[in-house]
Amino acid sequence: MIFQIALKNFLRQGMRSFLNVVVTALSMVAVVFNLSLYNGFQDQAVRNMVATDVAGGHYRHSGFDLLSPMEWEDQTFQTPGVLTSLPATDKTEVLVLQGQIFPNRRLFPVQLRGLEMGQSLLDLPFQKLEEWTKPVEDIIPIIIGKQMAGKSHLHIGDTVVLRWRDRFGAVDALDARVVDVVPLINPRIDEGVVWMRLDHLRQLTHREGEVSWVAVKQFQGEVGNTEYVPPNELLKDILNLIEQDRKYAIIIWVILIFLAGISVFNTQYLNIFKRQREIGTLMAFGMAPSRIVRLFTVEGSLAAFSAVGVALVLGSIIFAWFQSVGLDVSHLAESQIPIRENIFLKIDPIEVAVSLLVISAIMIVVAWAPVRKISRVEATQALRGRAIT
Amino acid sequence: MLVIDHVSKIYRVGGQDFTALHDISLEVEEGAFMSFVGPSGSGKTTIINLMGGLDQPTSGEILFKGRSLAKMDRNELAAYRRENVGFIFQSYNLLPVYTVYENVLFPLLLNDEKESAVREKVRALVDQVGLSPEINKKPTELSGGQCQRVAIARALVKDPALVLADEPTANLDAENSYHILELMLKLNRDFKAAFIFCTHDEKVTKYVRREVRLEDGFVEWDKTKQPEGHFS
Numbered sequence: 001m002i003f004q005i006a007l008k009n010f011l012r013q014g015m016r017s018f019l020n021v022v023v024t025a026l027s028m029v030a031v032v033f034n035l036s037l038y039n040g041f042q043d044q045a046v047r048n049m050v051a052t053d054v055a056g057g058h059y060r061h062s063g064f065d066l067l068s069p070m071e072w073e074d075q076t077f078q079t080p081g082v083l084t085s086l087p088a089t090d091k092t093e094v095l096v097l098q099g100q101i102f103p104n105r106r107l108f109p110v111q112l113r114g115l116e117m118g119q120s121l122l123d124l125p126f127q128k129l130e131e132w133t134k135p136v137e138d139i140i141p142i143i144i145g146k147q148m149a150g151k152s153h154l155h156i157g158d159t160v161v162l163r164w165r166d167r168f169g170a171v172d173a174l175d176a177r178v179v180d181v182v183p184l185i186n187p188r189i190d191e192g193v194v195w196m197r198l199d200h201l202r203q204l205t206h207r208e209g210e211v212s213w214v215a216v217k218q219f220q221g222e223v224g225n226t227e228y229v230p231p232n233e234l235l236k237d238i239l240n241l242i243e244q245d246r247k248y249a250i251i252i253w254v255i256l257i258f259l260a261g262i263s264v265f266n267t268q269y270l271n272i273f274k275r276q277r278e279i280g281t282l283m284a285f286g287m288a289p290s291r292i293v294r295l296f297t298v299e300g301s302l303a304a305f306s307a308v309g310v311a312l313v314l315g316s317i318i319f320a321w322f323q324s325v326g327l328d329v330s331h332l333a334e335s336q337i338p339i340r341e342n343i344f345l346k347i348d349p350i351e352v353a354v355s356l357l358v359i360s361a362i363m364i365v366v367a368w369a370p371v372r373k374i375s376r377v378e379a380t381q382a383l384r385g386r387a388i389t
Numbered sequence: 390m391l392v393i394d395h396v397s398k399i400y401r402v403g404g405q406d407f408t409a410l411h412d413i414s415l416e417v418e419e420g421a422f423m424s425f426v427g428p429s430g431s432g433k434t435t436i437i438n439l440m441g442g443l444d445q446p447t448s449g450e451i452l453f454k455g456r457s458l459a460k461m462d463r464n465e466l467a468a469y470r471r472e473n474v475g476f477i478f479q480s481y482n483l484l485p486v487y488t489v490y491e492n493v494l495f496p497l498l499l500n501d502e503k504e505s506a507v508r509e510k511v512r513a514l515v516d517q518v519g520l521s522p523e524i525n526k527k528p529t530e531l532s533g534g535q536c537q538r539v540a541i542a543r544a545l546v547k548d549p550a551l552v553l554a555d556e557p558t559a560n561l562d563a564e565n566s567y568h569i570l571e572l573m574l575k576l577n578r579d580f581k582a583a584f585i586f587c588t589h590d591e592k593v594t595k596y597v598r599r600e601v602r603l604e605d606g607f608v609e610w611d612k613t614k615q616p617e618g619h620f621s
Contacts, residue, residue: 278482379444
């Protein structure tokens with residue numbers, strides 16, 4: 001009986017119920033959207049790094065650290081046979097050394113990255129290097145990313161002096177030609193990086209068969225003197241960064257839920273304030289205060305459950321639209337976040353369910369909390385509209 | 390049926406005690422049609438509230454069919470009102486989101502009656518108060534007189550022993566007041582429910598068979614009389 005009356009009251013309250021439901025539903029959508037955006041952000045950043053650099057892990061010289069360029073030339077190794085024999089789809093050999101270029105006669109320290117040609121493990125648009133099959137004679141073909149091109153003011157076809165040091169410590173230099181400027185979705189392999197064919201870099205530095213690491217599709221077991229660094233380790237800094245962002249996402253999550261709760265609390269409070277005479281009338285009819293509390297709580301709960309339904313519909317529409325356009329975060333590439341394209345939502349059903357459950361539970365509590373006052377209300381005062389001030 | 394035995398009611402207003410009723414004793418018989426009259430502040434509404442179990446006396450007791458209201462807890466008082474008392478308010482107090490039919494039906498739902506079982510009874514009562522054409526309208530679409538008719542039907546629908554009406558004609562014009570009074574008198578005969586008014590409307594006093602005048606919380610006089618009103 002209480003439910004039927006509450007349902008009728010809820011449905012007949014028109015705009016008041018509608019606004020209450022819409023505000024709560026929008027809060028739910030915002031909460032889930034916020035979480036899903038962070039999930040999408042994390043997913044995309046990790047996917048980009050895996051696709052362009054990390055793959056299924058690296059076999060490296062023990063102690064190799066990309067952040068210690070002075071040690072790179074001492075931490076190369078001959079590619080072990082077991083890795084050389086892997087198909088091109090399962091491994092990519094990479095040699096990293098220090099170098100300098102002199103665009104516009106300014107010195108520009110760079111990371112020379114020699115990439116094995118014919119590989120298909122990493123998703124790198126280096127066709128122009130693939131096509132340059134001649135050995136280095138008087139010019140070195142190089143590719144740079146768009147970000148690097150912007151910083152160094154280099155364009156396709158430009159020639160720039162490239163200087164390096166070979167394995168015997170001799171410094172040499174030659175003209176390098178920018179054969180392509182490519183969009184790289186991972187800024188970590190763009191800014192300050194000059195890409196060249198692995199065979200060219202080996203030829204120039206007299207490091208035949210040497211690599212800094214071998215990216216593999218999956219762990220191949222212990223291999224010689226190398227150390228296997230799993231993806232999680234290689235992604236550690238970005239995962240930490242995202243984890244930190246996730247804490248902010250949770251703070252926003254809590255704030256949004258708090259706002260939604262306050263909204264429903266306020267509506268309920270106003271509701272009982274405006275409906276005092278009705279409460280008094282219900283008491284005069286012989287409705288026990290506890291039943292009136294239940295009635296108003298059920299009304300509030302109906303708003304919460306309706307909001308879940310509306311949120312599902314509204315959310316589906318908003319999410320579907322968002323997935324078709326994405327969010328442009330290219331500016332983040334400046335801060336080394338490995339995303340240069342639009343990001344999209346990644347909806348975790350468990351997170352959605354937990355969010356909706358938590359919000360619904362909070363809505364029911366805040367729907368109940370203000371109406372507890374009713375149990376202490378005097379009927380005569382309520383009938384005069386003076387019971388709740 | 391209802392015995393008011395040495396009842397006093399003291400309110401605390403602004404730190405001061407205010408005695409609304411002084412040692413009132415009287416009896417209300419079944420099927421009564423009576424009014425409490427007197428100026429504002431004389432204690433009319435207070436005594437109606439006490440009889441309806443909406444408030445408790447400071448001293449003395451009110452007995453309904455031998456049972457003291459003072460000894461009932463809140464739930465028992467709610468049950469007393471639900472089963473025995475119908476209220477008619479000056480400002481009607483209809484539930485604004487409900488239709489005429491639903492407003493009249495509401496007290497029966499509170500008594501856990503199935504709508505299908507009482508539908509005809511509600512319709513008949515709405516018809517009796519002359520509102521069949523308006524049965525699906527909401528209170529905002531009705532005139533004051535029509536709203537009060539709905540309130541009367543709502544008070545009577547559960548066949549109460551007691552109907553308490555607080556200034557039922559105060560918001561009505563003379564013509565509507567007479568219509569309402571005639572209607573209540575007719576229903577008093579049909580339903581055998583005791584109607585107790587508190588009013589300072591002389592029109593009401595013309596219809597009642599007993600009149601109790603209150604002055605500053607005291608009973609000034611209590612007289613049984615021949616009604617002067619028109620009877621249909």
